[in-house]
Amino acid sequence: MTANAxxxxxxxxxxxxxxxxxxxxxxxxxxxxxxxxxHPLWAANFPLSRLELDAWERIPxxxxxTVVYGHDDSGDLAPRAITVLRSLGYTxxxxxxGGLEGWRAAGGELFRDVNVPSKAFGELVEAERHTPSLSAQxxxxxxxxxxxxxxxxxxxxxxxxTMSIPTATSVPGAELVLxxxxxxxxxxxxxxxNCAGRTRSIIGTQSLVNAGIPNPVAALRNGTIGWTLAGxxxxxxxxxxxxxARPETRATAQADARRVAxxxxxxxxxxxxxxSLQEPGRTLYRYDVRTPDEYLAGHLPGFxxxxxxxxxxxxxxxxxxxxxxxxxxDDDGVRASMSASWLAQMGWEVYVLDPIPDAxxxxxxxxxxxxxxxxxxxxxxxxxxxxxxxxxxxxxxxxDFTTGVNYVKAHIxxxxxALRAQLAQALQAVQPRPRxxxxxxxxxxxxxxxxxxxxxxTDIPVYVLEGGNAAWIAAGRPTESGETRLASPRIDRYxxxxxGTDAPREAMQGYLDWEFGLVEQLGRDGTHGFRxx
Numbered sequence: 001m002t003a004n005a006x007x008x009x010x011x012x013x014x015x016x017x018x019x020x021x022x023x024x025x026x027x028x029x030x031x032x033x034x035x036x037x038x039h040p041l042w043a044a045n046f047p048l049s050r051l052e053l054d055a056w057e058r059i060p061x062x063x064x065x066t067v068v069y070g071h072d073d074s075g076d077l078a079p080r081a082i083t084v085l086r087s088l089g090y091t092x093x094x095x096x097x098g099g100l101e102g103w104r105a106a107g108g109e110l111f112r113d114v115n116v117p118s119k120a121f122g123e124l125v126e127a128e129r130h131t132p133s134l135s136a137q138x139x140x141x142x143x144x145x146x147x148x149x150x151x152x153x154x155x156x157x158x159x160x161x162t163m164s165i166p167t168a169t170s171v172p173g174a175e176l177v178l179x180x181x182x183x184x185x186x187x188x189x190x191x192x193x194n195c196a197g198r199t200r201s202i203i204g205t206q207s208l209v210n211a212g213i214p215n216p217v218a219a220l221r222n223g224t225i226g227w228t229l230a231g232x233x234x235x236x237x238x239x240x241x242x243x244x245a246r247p248e249t250r251a252t253a254q255a256d257a258r259r260v261a262x263x264x265x266x267x268x269x270x271x272x273x274x275x276s277l278q279e280p281g282r283t284l285y286r287y288d289v290r291t292p293d294e295y296l297a298g299h300l301p302g303f304x305x306x307x308x309x310x311x312x313x314x315x316x317x318x319x320x321x322x323x324x325x326x327x328x329x330d331d332d333g334v335r336a337s338m339s340a341s342w343l344a345q346m347g348w349e350v351y352v353l354d355p356i357p358d359a360x361x362x363x364x365x366x367x368x369x370x371x372x373x374x375x376x377x378x379x380x381x382x383x384x385x386x387x388x389x390x391x392x393x394x395x396x397x398x399x400d401f402t403t404g405v406n407y408v409k410a411h412i413x414x415x416x417x418a419l420r421a422q423l424a425q426a427l428q429a430v431q432p433r434p435r436x437x438x439x440x441x442x443x444x445x446x447x448x449x450x451x452x453x454x455x456x457x458t459d460i461p462v463y464v465l466e467g468g469n470a471a472w473i474a475a476g477r478p479t480e481s482g483e484t485r486l487a488s489p490r491i492d493r494y495x496x497x498x499x500g501t502d503a504p505r506e507a508m509q510g511y512l513d514w515e516f517g518l519v520e521q522l523g524r525d526g527t528h529g530f531r532x533x
Contacts (some may be wrong), residue, residue: 008097009067011106018042018067018527020348023283023323025059026096029070029081031419036494038110040103041117041525043069044320047492048077049401051084052449056370057304058320061283062089067417069103073489074422081199088372097452112514114494115199115314120518121346121530122199127519128532131206133221136230139192143167149190150183150221152176152242154204154309159499161237163224165194173204173309175288177211177257178334179242181249187214194227196498198515200313207338210263210533211256220452225498226506240321243335250332258338261352263533264341268354273363274327277351283324287311289339290330300353303329305367308339315346329353347529374445375452380463382475385438388415397434399426401441401450402469404490410479412440412472419488420450423493424457426487437462444468 017024026037027046033047046054048070059066066085070077078095087095089523096102104110113119125131134142142149143166151168153160160170171179176193184191191213193204208217220226224234245253268400269277288299289308298306306318308328319326326348328336336352343350380388388396389412398415400407407417418426430437437460441446447464454462465472473479485488497503497511524526 002267008095010097011103011108014040014067014096015108015527018529019510021529023064023281023321025064025066025321027066027068027320028100029068029077030072030419030500031421031491031493032114033491033494034072036114037112038100039116040108041111041120041522041527042316042322044316045114045319046081047421048081048084049492050446052088053369053446055085055088055090056372058317059090059283060285061281061321063091063281063336064283064321066090066093068093069099071099071101072421074425077421080421099439108366108522111518111521111525112446113511114496116518117316117346117528119199119312119515120341120522120528122202123515123518124347124530125206125532126198126202129206129209131202131209131219132217133201133205133219134192134405135221136227136232139165139220140226140230140232142190142192147186147190148186149192151192151194152180152183152204153194154200155195156307157241161239162499163234163236164238164429165220165227166222166233166235168194168235168238169242170238170509171242172291172307173200173207173312174307174335174339175242175291175309176204176207177213177338178245178250178253178332180208180213180215180496181252182243182245183485184215189215191215191217192220193217193222196496197223197225197327201311203312203342204265204309207260207342210260210261210341210482211253211338213256222512223498225512229505229508234523245332250334252335256398257341259342260533261337261341263498264344266337267349267351268341269327269351270355271353271357277325277327283321285319285324285326287318287326288329289335294331297362298359298364300329300357300361301363308335312342315348316341319348325349325351327351327431329357331356331359339383341533345531345533347531374448377448377451378461378463380465381466382472382477384457385412385465385472386477388436388438393434394432395435397430397437397440398440398465399430399487400469401439401446401449403442404492406442406469407490408481409485410481411469411484413478413480414485415440416485416487417490418450418454419492420446420526422488423450423453427454427458429487435462438465439463440465440468440472442468443470459462
């Protein structure tokens with residue numbers, strides 16, 4: 001297959017590119033929930049609703065071979081997405097012939113859930129390396145007996161804070177090799193690694209095994225899901241964080257991590273030589289894999305924040321161009337090497353900055369995403385909107401394009417939840433027809449793009465709330481909660497069976513059963529390119 005001006009590429013074209021290791025972005029432009037129900041292994045979710053906000057950041061090279069599919073209740077989204085991508089400067093964009101059904105009909109394997117490449121890889125690691133694990137009942141007995149054991153939670157801190165295993169300490173995945181000797185200095189101390197389900201427990205445990213930690217190490221089998229299914233209680237609101245690494249333990253961890261990275265085939269490059277990787281026709285992602293707080297305090301220009309454990313867990317989101325190059329940075333020589341060791345095993349060409357750049361080259365503050373300038377639109381401030389709303393819905397209707405989760409938490413009284421990609425249907429659902437619409441979202445950015453879209457759909461004037469919902473709340477204006485008015489279905493986010501504290505037991509067990517079948521699915525698909533050291 002060669003990139004050309006054809007309007008559609010086939011299943012065989014895409015599969016060939018994946019097998020040859022060529023750069024390709026296969027993107028599903030549906031909302032996240034329908035995406036999670038069925039998609040190819042290497043498809044990345046790019047909801048049409050947010051395409052302008054995400055494309056430049058996630059597909060940085062404008063001549064990347066990009067293949068688009070997505071059909072929902074409002075019709076085929078691919079032609080609209082292709083138009084948007086071409087307006088953003090992308091030059092090699094094609095529809096997937098037959099869309100998702102064409103993929104299925106051609107014999108292509110379809111996967112459920114999100115972050116599937118990483119989760120499937122984790123299952124393959126356990127199958128090939130026989131990663132040690134303990135059941136929830138066994139871990140509970142160790143806790144009850146006061147055994148010499150430490151439990152470390154490899155998820156993000158906010159996930160850990162929501163629900164955790166009793167006595168556990170938050171040590172996000174990339175931090176494990178760097179920090180574990182501070183928590184378990186005695187080699188006889190048992191170390192137990194958990195996450196919500198399976199993947200980060202497996203990868204975290206195997207990281208410690210690969211690094212040669214002398215302690216006995218095991219994953220909590222099936223994580224907090226397994227704990228809950230065993231009828232055991234989780235803690236809420238825990239706040240135990242990992243300690244800092246002392247110089248002597250840091251030096252040991254550096255040597256361990258480098259050895260693992262070398263075995264995995266990780267390459268090394270100096271900061272000044274990165275330019276050699278930016279060849280025509282090659283995509284380069286650059287990530288700082290330290291904690292978010294460290295990143296904000298100071299980071300290398302051009303490096304986005306992607307804490308290493310989550311980068312390995314969510315590789316399809318961070319690097320949707322399969323076949324791209326990745327460069328990882330840290331300030332300790334441990335976290336980048338360990339994260340890179342896993343990415344290399346997942347088939348990525350990955351580099352670690354070596355030597356570690358001097359901190360004098362850091363800049364503080366958050367990452368500024370690459371995005372087009374928002375459209376010029378008519379706006380209204382919070383005070384004026386409050387006055388309009390007092391006149392009644394016959395005069396003003398508010399459409400809120402924030403996430404469904406945030407809408408349920410708090411929204412302007414009377415506002416309707418709407419998906420930008422389904423704007424035509426949402427406008428029909430909003431009744432009564434007003435004298436004017438006001439569009440909002442969290443910050444007003446997405447609402448501005450929606451307001452531009454509305455010009456082709458209605459002759460009713462459309463305004464955007466200046467500063468969005470954040471400005472409304474900051475002004476002390478009232479809000480309401482719940483699914484009070486849905487002009488679109490809440491399909492923008494897939495509810496993970498392992499998140500929160502109220503998932504049904506059958507959903508949790510179904511999720512585990514699905515994970516157990518991923519290795520078999522990888523075999524049928526045949527495009528993964530994984531190898532386990």
